[in-house]
Amino acid sequence: MIGLMSFTDIKVIRLPYPDHFPNPTFDFQKTPLDSTKILLGRILFYDPILSKDNSISCASCHSPYNAFAHTDHDLSHGIYDAIGTRNAPALFNLAWQKEFMWDGAINHIDMQALAPISHPGEMGSSINEVVSTLNASNAYKELFQKAFGEKTISGAKVLKALTQFQLTLVSANAKYDKVKMGKDSFTLQENNGYLLFKKNCNTCHQEPLFSTYQFANNGLPVDTTLNDFGRWRVTGQTKDSLHFKIPSVRNLSYSYPYMHDGRFKTLREVLNHYTEQKIPLTSNEKADIISFLLTLNDADFVFDKNNKYDKIKG
C-alpha cells in the first residue's frame, strides 16, 4: 500500500530548553527539527564554499568560542578583507526571535543567510552560485538526499538547513539558569546585582532570555563615520531613528566588543555609558551588576562540541 519509508535517517528532535524559558516563537509545529537537516546545516555553516573566493564561512564571523559572535573586531570582516558597517552579533536562542539583524530588516530566520551570502563585502556570492556549486558536489548531494529525500539542491533547502542548525543554538545553562533550576545559588554580590538589574535593565533586557527582542534607543550617540540610524532605515519612520534591536546580555564575556558597532570593549565602559544616560549607579552598584552579568556566561553552550565543526565527517 504505502512505499517503504525506512531508507531515511531523519529523526525528529524537540528543541531542548528549560522550564523557566517561554515557548519559542519559531513554529516547530510547521517545521519540526530533524537531525539530518541539523547536521547538514552545521556542515554548511562551517564551509567557506558559501563565499565567492572560498575563504569565508558563516563561522568566520560567528565563532562558536565567542558564542557565535566575532571577538576583537568592532566591525565585521568579510572577503578580500572588506570591513562591514556593523558588529557581528552573537547567535543563540534564535528560536525566540522574530526579527533579525540590528535593525530587524530580516523577517524570518530562513531569509537571513541571503544577506551575508550576497553582501559584496561579506561572502560576495549569491544563492544561485551557492546552489550550483553545491549541486556539483557529490558529497553535498548525498547529504541533501539524506536530509530532504532529494538529491537536487534548491536555494530553499540550503536556507532551511542553515535555519535548522542555528535554531539548535540554545544557551540556557549559565549559572543564572542553574539558580533558576534550584541547582546553584547567587553570591551576595551577584544577588545584589540581580536586584539592581531587575530595577534598571530588565524592561529591555528581560529575563530569562535577557531581551524583549524589541527595538530601543539606549542613548548611544551616532558614530558620524558610519551614520547608522538603525531601524529608521527599515520603517522609514523618524521615531525609529537610532533604535537598534535589544541584544541579549547572555554570554557577554565571550562576545565582546559590545553594541551594534562594537564601540565598547569592556562591561565597565557599557555601565559607564548607562550612568551617563541617567541610570544612577554608584561604582559599587556597577560592580555588582557586572558580577551578576557574569552569571549569564554559559560555558556549556560555548564549549558544546555538538555545535562545532570538529567531529563532522560529512
Added chain:
Amino acid sequence: MKTAIFHLFVLFTSVTLDAQKALSISFVPTIGHTSIVLDSNYQYGDISLSISNLKFYISELALFNDDTFVASIGKQHHLFDAGLPTSGHISQEMTETGAFNNIRFNIGIDSLTHSAGVFEGDLDPIHGMYWSWQSGYIHFKLEGTSPACPTRQNKFQIHVGGYQAPNNTFRKIILPVVASSSLNIEISLDKIFQQIFGRQLFQMMSPGPTAVALADLFPQIFQFKK
C-alpha cells in the same frame, strides 16, 4: 461607458465550462501592442529600447462569475518570466463546471507568505525575486537598456516590492473576460515606460512611495484579448 460594456459581458458571456477540460490563460507582454521577446529592439514613441528581464508574480489566479468564486487556475504563486516562454501559459484541468465572466489575480506575494520563511519552486530566492538586504519579494521586475537612459550602460532597472503599509505594492487585479477555454491577456508595458521615461525613473530597487505609485498602474496594464 465602461460600466455599460461590463454589463454586456455579464449578460451575454456567462458560458458554462464542461467538466474535465483544460482551461488555459496566456499572458503576453507588449509594447505598442507588439508582443515582445527579450533582448530585441522596440520603439516606445520615438525612444528605442530593449528588455533584458521581465519577471513578476501572478498569485491566486482564479475564475469568478461576478463576485462568486468559480475555480482556481494553476499554482498559488506563479512566476512569469519573459525569458521562459512556457511561464506565460497557465493551465488547469477543470473538474467542476461553472460560468465565469471575470478573472482575478494578484501581482506579487501576499504579506502572510512574505513572513512565513522560505519556499521551494517559484518562490525560491534563486529566481532573483527576493531582496537579500531587507526581507521582501520583488513583486515585479523590469530591466533593460535604452539610449534614452542617462545611466551607467544605459540601463533601466525597475524592481517593485514592499509588503508592509504604507509601502505595500501587492495589487489585486479584476479583469472582465469572455469565457472560453483559452484566454489571452495582454500586458501592455507602455504605461510603465511612460513612467520610466516621463519621470526619469531609471533605477528603482527598494520599497517606498515611488514603488507604490508604479504598483498603482498594475491594474491598468492587463487587458483581455480573447
